[in-house]
Amino acid sequence: MKINGKIFKYGDDVNTDVIFPGKYTYLLMSNEEMAKHALEDLDPDFSEKCSEGDIIIAGKNFGCGSSREQAAIAIRAAGCKAIIAKSFARIFYRNCLNNGLFALTNSKIQEVAEIGNNIDIDLSAGKINTGGMEFDFHPPSKEVFGILEAGGLIPYTKMKLSGG
Amino acid sequence: MSSTIAEKILAKKAGLNEVESGQIVTVEPDVVLSHDNSAAIIGHFKKLEVDRVAIPERMAIILDHVVPAAKESDAINHQIIRNFVREQRIPNFFDVGRGICHQVLPEEGLYGPGSLVLGADSHTTTHGAFGAFAAGIGRSEVAVLWATGKLWLKVPESFKFNLIGKLPKWITPKDLTLTIMGEIRADGAIYKCVEFCGEGLHNMSIAGRMVLSNLSAEMGAKAGICHPDDKTIQWLKSRTDRQFEPVLPDDDAEYEGELTFDLSEVKASIAMPHTVDNFELARNLCDIELNQVLIGTCTNGRIEDLHLAAQVLKGRKISSNLRLLVFPASREIYIEASRDGTLAALAESGATIMNPGCGPCLGAHQGVMAPGEITLSTANRNFKGRMGCNKAEIYLGSPSTAAASAITGHITDPAEFI
Numbered sequence: 001m002k003i004n005g006k007i008f009k010y011g012d013d014v015n016t017d018v019i020f021p022g023k024y025t026y027l028l029m030s031n032e033e034m035a036k037h038a039l040e041d042l043d044p045d046f047s048e049k050c051s052e053g054d055i056i057i058a059g060k061n062f063g064c065g066s067s068r069e070q071a072a073i074a075i076r077a078a079g080c081k082a083i084i085a086k087s088f089a090r091i092f093y094r095n096c097l098n099n100g101l102f103a104l105t106n107s108k109i110q111e112v113a114e115i116g117n118n119i120d121i122d123l124s125a126g127k128i129n130t131g132g133m134e135f136d137f138h139p140p141s142k143e144v145f146g147i148l149e150a151g152g153l154i155p156y157t158k159m160k161l162s163g164g
Numbered sequence: 165m166s167s168t169i170a171e172k173i174l175a176k177k178a179g180l181n182e183v184e185s186g187q188i189v190t191v192e193p194d195v196v197l198s199h200d201n202s203a204a205i206i207g208h209f210k211k212l213e214v215d216r217v218a219i220p221e222r223m224a225i226i227l228d229h230v231v232p233a234a235k236e237s238d239a240i241n242h243q244i245i246r247n248f249v250r251e252q253r254i255p256n257f258f259d260v261g262r263g264i265c266h267q268v269l270p271e272e273g274l275y276g277p278g279s280l281v282l283g284a285d286s287h288t289t290t291h292g293a294f295g296a297f298a299a300g301i302g303r304s305e306v307a308v309l310w311a312t313g314k315l316w317l318k319v320p321e322s323f324k325f326n327l328i329g330k331l332p333k334w335i336t337p338k339d340l341t342l343t344i345m346g347e348i349r350a351d352g353a354i355y356k357c358v359e360f361c362g363e364g365l366h367n368m369s370i371a372g373r374m375v376l377s378n379l380s381a382e383m384g385a386k387a388g389i390c391h392p393d394d395k396t397i398q399w400l401k402s403r404t405d406r407q408f409e410p411v412l413p414d415d416d417a418e419y420e421g422e423l424t425f426d427l428s429e430v431k432a433s434i435a436m437p438h439t440v441d442n443f444e445l446a447r448n449l450c451d452i453e454l455n456q457v458l459i460g461t462c463t464n465g466r467i468e469d470l471h472l473a474a475q476v477l478k479g480r481k482i483s484s485n486l487r488l489l490v491f492p493a494s495r496e497i498y499i500e501a502s503r504d505g506t507l508a509a510l511a512e513s514g515a516t517i518m519n520p521g522c523g524p525c526l527g528a529h530q531g532v533m534a535p536g537e538i539t540l541s542t543a544n545r546n547f548k549g550r551m552g553c554n555k556a557e558i559y560l561g562s563p564s565t566a567a568a569s570a571i572t573g574h575i576t577d578p579a580e581f582i
Contacts, residue, residue: 061351069302090355090386093318094302105186143190143316157308158212 001149003081003102003121005053007113007130010042012059016071016092018042019063024070034070035077050079055121057113058085063092069099076101082121084109084128097144098153109135123148166414168322169389170357173297173411177280185321185418194296195275196222196309197283199265200229203241205284206248208307217252218313224256224274225249226265231521233260234529263494263520266290266378266462271496273404277392278411282309287462287544289385292377293370294400295392295410297357300381320357320386321420322413327364329428334578336472337372338464338542338562341379342433344425346443354384356420359413361391364427370399371466378463379544382440432577434540435560438548446565449575453485455537457570459563460491460518461525464542467492469563470501474509476567476581482514483573489531490515491523515570527552540569 018041039046062085072095082102096103112131119130126139150156175182178189202225233239249257258268277295284306291298360376373390380388392410432446482488492498501507524531525543532552539558546558564578
């Protein structure tokens, strides 16, 4: 499994309120509608600029604050397929993978990554390439691979249980 | 390779020889915990279109959050859960009145040192007090565990708290944990497994260790494990015949950091509104007038907490300006405190004795607050709106501070009553 796209870059402590404002959390919304509001209070143009496969690179404690699952869903629905951050708030991290959004902890790539540049992630090989530099990571387990490919934990489990 | 407790337990539950922090593994937990939120989890489970849960004996469902039901909608939730439990033949179901899930689980001896406990409740970390790896997870994840018995986890880095010395009289593990949180802050342990060790820990009762592990969640930790010892084994022996293999870290295991706390230096501590790390000493807050004092919850509703409160309150009356609510954490504790005269002493002082359960901690019922009111609570969260009113304030403290403050009507260092 490979992810290829352009880089969006943000700082530390990006909280779930700026990712998906609380005022929307009790409105019933489709994934497409949620996508329009992704990162609304941090980068209002994100949803428009983001194409399928793009990648966010950020600082520490990404996704802190409320445990709302919509934060991860909105970013994924906008097209973004991976977030690489120095660290993640724990529940947000789980929400990402469980909704088909690859989340990876790495503290070195921030120095090299430049906004708008191309980035390649090879999940099976555990390699990232950007700006002429290569970074290694521990490839996800078979299970997490499956979850990412199926688009989330519930569809993955359903597929598996029905013998798919 | 040398391993931490987290690495050892997760390797075993993933069927691997060894794992390292950062690695993602698929594990099979020993216990999957849920409570009143089981009604919502049943909804997710049905989406998976399977008829039966995979391993009913590994599930534990405890009704504790809104018990007895406060509204028709709560009663319907409970009804949905009871029907599901019957239909799926889930043996470990504990209905209204048995107690708070994080107290009932160890009382029932459902796990021990080296076990893996996952639960749809952020304070599932409590079970680390017995040397288990215990972490909170999401509702859809619990549904998947019901259906398959398996879930992915990331192996966390570990951080060590070395505890030395002994707590002074009236000073409790709650004061210690509020002190630690004031120092490392509410995000100080994000995604980490914190380990508590040292002679200070081994001097501490099991109930005290449960406070440390419970509040680990408020530091952002994934798990908070107390190094198991003879006390752990003896406590569990009275609860179950099951044999457990205590897991301890290798001598040269790698930790991301280590902090040492001297218990003898801890003082009566308070977390002020609206964050758990907003630390202040109780003695500096005597101008805070209280409307309500709450003793109970999964943090501080155990028998030694009630004993401590009764020692301070016995023969005294609470201030006429406030209500004192007492919630024993389980039916066992209720019976013990009833038999040994603790409940009578508390009631004589003016306390209202409530049924085992979470009570007003999450703002659903049994003591919600009015705008402008202030509660001193022995719970673990003081977020805005937590107790049902976003214009009210919550201070967190120990059972002895709560009891002393109930007498004077304002926040009071229990040392005043020695």
